Amino acid sequence: MMNQQRKKLLTREIVGQAVIDSVVKLNPKVMMRNPVMFVVEIGTIVVLLLTMFPGYFGTEGRLGFNLTVFFTLLFTLLFANFAEALAEGRGKAQADSLKSSKREVAANKLVDSKIVIVLAAELRKGDRVVVEQGEMIPGDGEVIEGLASVDESAITGESAPVIKEAGGDFCSVTGGTKVVSDRIVVRITSDPGESFIDRMISLVEGAKRQKTPNEIALNTLLTSLTIIFLLVVVTLAPIADYVGVHIEIPVLIALLVCLIPTTIGGLLSAIGIAGMDRVTQFNVLAMSGKAVEAAGDINTMILDKTGTITFGNRMASEFAPVGQADVQELAAWAAISSVKDETPEGRSVLELMKLQGLSYDNALTEGGSFIEFKAETRMSGIDLTDGRHVRKGSVDAVRQWVLAQGGEIPESLMQETNRIASAGGTPLAVAVDSRIFGLIYLKDTVKPGMKERFEQLRSMGIRTVMCTGDNPLTAATIAREAGVDDFIAESKPEDKIAVIRREQAEGKLVAMTGDGTNDAPALAQADVGLAMNSGTNAAKEAANMIDLDSDPSKIIEVVAIGKQLLMTRGALTTFSIANDVAKYFAIIPAMFMVAIPAMSALNVMRLGSPMSAILSALIFNAIIIPLLIPLAMKGVAYKPMSSMKLLSRNLLIYGLGGVLAPFAGIKLIDMLVHLWV
Numbered sequence: 001m002m003n004q005q006r007k008k009l010l011t012r013e014i015v016g017q018a019v020i021d022s023v024v025k026l027n028p029k030v031m032m033r034n035p036v037m038f039v040v041e042i043g044t045i046v047v048l049l050l051t052m053f054p055g056y057f058g059t060e061g062r063l064g065f066n067l068t069v070f071f072t073l074l075f076t077l078l079f080a081n082f083a084e085a086l087a088e089g090r091g092k093a094q095a096d097s098l099k100s101s102k103r104e105v106a107a108n109k110l111v112d113s114k115i116v117i118v119l120a121a122e123l124r125k126g127d128r129v130v131v132e133q134g135e136m137i138p139g140d141g142e143v144i145e146g147l148a149s150v151d152e153s154a155i156t157g158e159s160a161p162v163i164k165e166a167g168g169d170f171c172s173v174t175g176g177t178k179v180v181s182d183r184i185v186v187r188i189t190s191d192p193g194e195s196f197i198d199r200m201i202s203l204v205e206g207a208k209r210q211k212t213p214n215e216i217a218l219n220t221l222l223t224s225l226t227i228i229f230l231l232v233v234v235t236l237a238p239i240a241d242y243v244g245v246h247i248e249i250p251v252l253i254a255l256l257v258c259l260i261p262t263t264i265g266g267l268l269s270a271i272g273i274a275g276m277d278r279v280t281q282f283n284v285l286a287m288s289g290k291a292v293e294a295a296g297d298i299n300t301m302i303l304d305k306t307g308t309i310t311f312g313n314r315m316a317s318e319f320a321p322v323g324q325a326d327v328q329e330l331a332a333w334a335a336i337s338s339v340k341d342e343t344p345e346g347r348s349v350l351e352l353m354k355l356q357g358l359s360y361d362n363a364l365t366e367g368g369s370f371i372e373f374k375a376e377t378r379m380s381g382i383d384l385t386d387g388r389h390v391r392k393g394s395v396d397a398v399r400q401w402v403l404a405q406g407g408e409i410p411e412s413l414m415q416e417t418n419r420i421a422s423a424g425g426t427p428l429a430v431a432v433d434s435r436i437f438g439l440i441y442l443k444d445t446v447k448p449g450m451k452e453r454f455e456q457l458r459s460m461g462i463r464t465v466m467c468t469g470d471n472p473l474t475a476a477t478i479a480r481e482a483g484v485d486d487f488i489a490e491s492k493p494e495d496k497i498a499v500i501r502r503e504q505a506e507g508k509l510v511a512m513t514g515d516g517t518n519d520a521p522a523l524a525q526a527d528v529g530l531a532m533n534s535g536t537n538a539a540k541e542a543a544n545m546i547d548l549d550s551d552p553s554k555i556i557e558v559v560a561i562g563k564q565l566l567m568t569r570g571a572l573t574t575f576s577i578a579n580d581v582a583k584y585f586a587i588i589p590a591m592f593m594v595a596i597p598a599m600s601a602l603n604v605m606r607l608g609s610p611m612s613a614i615l616s617a618l619i620f621n622a623i624i625i626p627l628l629i630p631l632a633m634k635g636v637a638y639k640p641m642s643s644m645k646l647l648s649r650n651l652l653i654y655g656l657g658g659v660l661a662p663f664a665g666i667k668l669i670d671m672l673v674h675l676w677v
């Protein structure tokens with residue numbers, strides 16, 4: 001539902017609402033937040049007063065001219081407000097549809113193992129609720145009992161249900177999603193008003209939109225320029241008087257508005273909102289505009305191997321015995337070590353065994369204590385009641401484990417390990433106490449198109465580092481195949497945070513993706529942390545972005561969107577300031593031409609009359625804003641290249657274009673205005 005809503009670009013309602021909002025936003029209290037446009041508003045009011053009471057201010061007043069200046073200024077304001085309102089519109093529409101999906105539901109709260117029916121809004125952190133088939137999950141939380149398939153389409157737009165189960169990385173559930181089969185017990189993790197849907201609503205609504213550091217810096221620059229031009233224009237009047245030219249106040253105001261950076265001043269906030277909106281269209285929730293901008297400035301990207309660069313459905317595809325062991329023996333121990341291993345890798349071992357028509361003695365595992373897989377130990381297995389310890393895991397970890405018990409390492413182990421690893425596969429060694437029986441070959445493939453994407457990232461100047469718990473040879477093979485710049489093998493969760501800190505110490509901005517609880521610290525440390533929606537609540541809370549589709553490779557596109565946002569802002573700032581230069585050449589010669597004939601040398605545009613020159617420049621200044629709204633909303637065309645190349649390309653297109661466009665535009669408007677003034 002969200003998705004359909006997102007796909008719709010500009011509806012008639014959104015445009016209609018934006019027209020209304022552009023008038024509402026004329027409220028000086030609102031305008032004050034944008035100093036450039038606030039100066040325009042004050043100018044507009046002054047011109048209005050001069051037009052209405054010409055005698056009172058001692059100006060003879062040319063009614064037609066003054067009125068035209070007034071309306072042009074008014075439309076300059078309305079156009080700028082319209083740009084912002086339009087950019088906000090889509091988010092507001094999404095928020096409305098989310099709000100309507102947030103119906104009041106009842107919850108089955110567990111109180112001393114009895115069920116009490118309460119309203120969802122009354123649930124607090126720590127409460128436990130039972131959710132049955134067909135019921136709505138009343139709040140964000142973690143499954144603490146049971147397993148269920150959940151329809152999350154209300155937030156992700158994805159209609160296929162997902163499995164949620166107690167323990168592990170798939171236990172987090174979101175309020176407003178629906179249990180489609182089975183029954184779960186959920187421990188609530190958010191208080192009213194702080195839920196995921198609440199956060200989504202305030203995000204798309206822009207309620208919490210704060211200016212980013214970049215925007216604040218640019219705003220300061222624009223305000224300084226405005227103050228400088230204000231001084232220039234104010235001091236121009238006495239200077240002009242001195243040379244015998246009397247300049248009326250509306251003319252001075254028109255000149256001021258033409259010189260101050262109204263184009264970027266009017267479009268700045270629309271550019272920021274539209275940038276965040278593009279991220280949302282992409283089914284990624286950015287917690288702040290700052291996060292999106294940081295994505296555009298990333299120097300280093302840390303990527304997981306399994307599931308990000310490769311498909312990640314690592315499946316057992318071969319049993320490779322070593323030493324004296326045979327396939328049946330190896331397969332049986334591999335299976336015994338996996339009976340309770342719920343990871344996809346563990347389950348695939350049992351499937352491969354069945355597929356090959358092999359078997360194992362299930363009775364052996366009864367009463368045994370299961371050793372769960374941990375990224376720290378890189379092993380899983382079972383301790384049998386007869387005293388034997390069965391393990392499978394990374395070759396290095398199992399080797400150490402066997403050596404510690406005084407075992408010997410079969411010669412063929414290295415050989416087989418290298419064969420599997422150099423094909424990009426993950427070898428898992430299987431051992432019982434001090435004896436290694438052989439290897440399980442876990443197959444995984446690099447996603448298509450990865451090489452091209454890393455090539456693009458490199459041309460943007462971004463270094464990619466692949467982190468994997470896998471052995472160095474497998475890591476090297478996949479790294480080469482995918483074309484990443486660097487890799488870290490046998491990495492533990494804490495290694496990621498170490499890489500991030502090291503890069504940041506060199507002044508670099510780092511992006512990473514993650515989904516597990518143990519990724520949370522690194523997600524928080526990274527400048528851009530993209531958590532998967534399927535991941536744990538801890539990861540989602542630590543990250544500053546959440547991918548609703550849970551596709552870790554999306555970080556690459558998010559970076560592109562961030563870059564595009566920064567580029568669009570840079571391009572339009574360049575264009576705006578270059579534009580003002582051209583307007584200066586249109587107006588100044590026109591103003592002084594009569595008194596100082598030498599000035600006509602500067603009148604390169606050969607504009608009709610001083611008055612028409614001023615009006616043409618002012619009208620151009622107003623209509624350039626709506627003309628640039630589509631560019632501000634869509635972003636400038638983006639090609640991956642280094643920042644230096646980008647800068648010179650943009651200076652050429654938007655700088656030169658910004659100087660030339662007004663000459664043509666003003667001349668054209670002047671020809672029309674001159675017919676009538």
Ligand SMILES: Nc1ncnc2c1ncn2[C@@H]1O[C@H](COP(=O)(O)OP(=O)(O)OP(=O)(O)O)[C@@H](O)[C@H]1O
Pocket residue numbers: 304305306307341343345346373374375378379380392393394395426427428467468469470471
């Ligand atoms: N179910 C399992 N039982 C035993 N060992 C496993 C299991 N799953 C993975 N391993 C071993 O542990 C290593 C680390 O796994 P982990 O999931 O932490 O990292 P990874 O998936 O290889 O890397 P990535 O960071 O790219 O996801 C694997 O390379 C493999 O050798």
Ligand SMILES: [K+]
Pocket residue numbers: 257258259260261262263580621
């Ligand atoms: K301007």
Ligand SMILES: [Mg+2]
Pocket residue numbers: 306
């Ligand atoms: Mg993994």
